[in-house]
Amino acid sequence: MTRILHVLDHSLPLHSGYAFRTRAILTAQQRAGLDVRAVTSVRHQASLPAGASVEPVEVHDGLTFHRTMETVSGPPGLREWRDIGALARATEATCAIWKPDILHAHSPCLDGLAALRVGRKLGLPVLYEIRAFWEDAAVGNGTGSEGSAKYWLTRQMENRAVAGAAAVAVICEGLRQDLIARGFPGEKIMVSPNGVDMEMFGSPIPADPIRAQALGLDGKTVIGFIGSFYPYEGLDDLIAAMPLLLARNPEIRLLLVGGGPAEDVLRSQAENSPAAHAIRFVGRVPHNEVEHYYSLIDILAYPRKAMRLTETVTPLKPLEAMAQGRLVAASNVGGHRELITDGITGTLFAPDDPKAMADALAKLAAAPETWDERRAIARAFVAEERNWERNVQRYQPIYQRMLDNRAERRVFSAA
Incomplete structure (x- = not known):
């Protein structure tokens, strides 16, 4: 049974569109016969209500989530770099005990960069999924401005995550066309649209x-x-x-x-x-x-x-x-x-x-x-x-291609 470790910003029991899409994907993949787990970043704990407790491993709605138990601090830039490091360490620790075949990282780009760090170290292929460009989400939320230094830096980090991943998924054609306009090959980018359970x-x-x-x-x-x-x-x-x-x-x-x-x-x-x-x-x-x-x-x-x-x-x-x-x-x-x-x-x-x-x-x-x-x-x-049972089938040929490429690299290395 293929094991997929999802690398996330946050998850259940938090309620958000992000958490609900994640639940839908993981639940539908379990029904399809995949073995799935997830690891969340330090931002999960930061989003919980004051006083809420967090366990290293939690189960919600039949799904298993491993938590990054570290905390990070520092000025902007350094804090995000430490965030990536903490999530990478938690992901690597989860891989040591659970042995996934594929890392499936979900935006923001910090998660993608953490997964890539682990993937390179352990020889695991990485699928990076973008639900929105982090820099544009900040503008929409009123926490950033288009054209600022922070906007430019975040965009460069996003490009780095896309370039390093074995495959990229986006939730709509608009995001796909934006990445193609940046110079990324269209055949690398699949659309995994929003769906409904x-x-x-x-x-x-x-x-x-x-x-x-x-x-x-x-x-x-x-x-x-x-x-x-x-x-x-x-x-x-x-x-x-x-x-x-x-x-x-x-x-x-x-x-x-x-x-x-x-x-x-x-x-x-x-x-x-x-x-x-x-x-x-x-x-x-x-x-x-x-x-x-x-x-x-x-x-x-x-x-x-x-x-x-x-x-x-x-x-x-x-x-x-x-x-x-x-x-x-x-x-x-x-x-x-x-x-x-x-x-x-x-x-x-x-x-x-x-x-x-x-x-x-x-x-x-x-x-x-x-x-x-x-x-x-x-x-x-x-x-x-837009039924999730159908939507998750879009991942399967991408996963298989990644596994085949990994097997070919192993044969080549052995030779």
């Missing part, structure tokens, strides 16, 4: 009438967002569109579920909006309760702003919404165009434009006779094209 999201539950009544949503057309509140998500534009929507349909309500860096600003904007009475904030909810909120929403809106991050990276949430049988409307940026065919699996509107958003949402809300067909088509797309 249909066992988890594929059986929508009925709307909860008590919850709907408590939120004042009973009998209303509900537009919603479920996810993290980052500035690049464009939720400020969605709130700005609400007065225009109410002018077209007074029975529309907006439900925002989640939290994040932009939450306080968004709450203040909503409180000062003429549409304040029609906007509901729920806050963060446990992952096992998310489907109850999906059940209350008619149209999931994803108004991401136009920028490098959103043009090159596909989000996971629209796919989960489609699997839940919800209508999807999203801004017309590259990451959304890889998921949504306008007028068929969803609705696209101009980014950074509250009026265009309001027009598109009002038009969709006014045509309930089209909803059932649209929902069915979108759900079938996810089940057939």
Whole structure:
């Protein structure tokens, strides 16, 4: 049985899109007959709630995670270098006791560089998977700026990880084309798109009438967002569109579920909006309760702003919404165009434009006779094209090629 050791930034029990994609990949690979484990970086512990304990080896949802138990500090640059070293040591220690055949590292590039260090030492092939370019994610999160020295340095580290890996995976075609434009060969780069675990999201539950009544949503057309509140998500534009929507349909309500860096600003904007009475904030909810909120929403809106991050990276949430049988409307940026065919699996509107958003949402809300067909088509797309059971099959020929190349090198060395 082939053993795959995944090298990660963080994992369960933390809840994030990153952790959920990891869980989906590892779970589907186990079902496919692979033996999988993972090792996480020092950033996993740093992200845990204060006082939370960490064990060297933990099992969550039937998956085994080895932890980097070191802590690192120092000024920027030196801290990241120490981070790579700590993760490399933890990965090498895990390899000593578990003997993997392949290292599958996931972005950020620090993880890729740590895996490459171990791979060179132990003769293990490395697949490096990029979910977003770290430098662009920092710009989107408001913690970096394009063109800065930090941005340039991070990009060089990313290029080094890509160059050193035996193969590279990216979550969408936008990232693949960006790497090809940098000069990397296209045949080295595979696309492993975001997907949905249909066992988890594929059986929508009925709307909860008590919850709907408590939120004042009973009998209303509900537009919603479920996810993290980052500035690049464009939720400020969605709130700005609400007065225009109410002018077209007074029975529309907006439900925002989640939290994040932009939450306080968004709450203040909503409180000062003429549409304040029609906007509901729920806050963060446990992952096992998310489907109850999906059940209350008619149209999931994803108004991401136009920028490098959103043009090159596909989000996971629209796919989960489609699997839940919800209508999807999203801004017309590259990451959304890889998921949504306008007028068929969803609705696209101009980014950074509250009026265009309001027009598109009002038009969709006014045509309930089209909803059932649209929902069915979108759900079938996810089940057939973005089901994790199918997605993980894309890795198999890459893994096999890496193993064959490793075997050839061993024969050559022996000769």
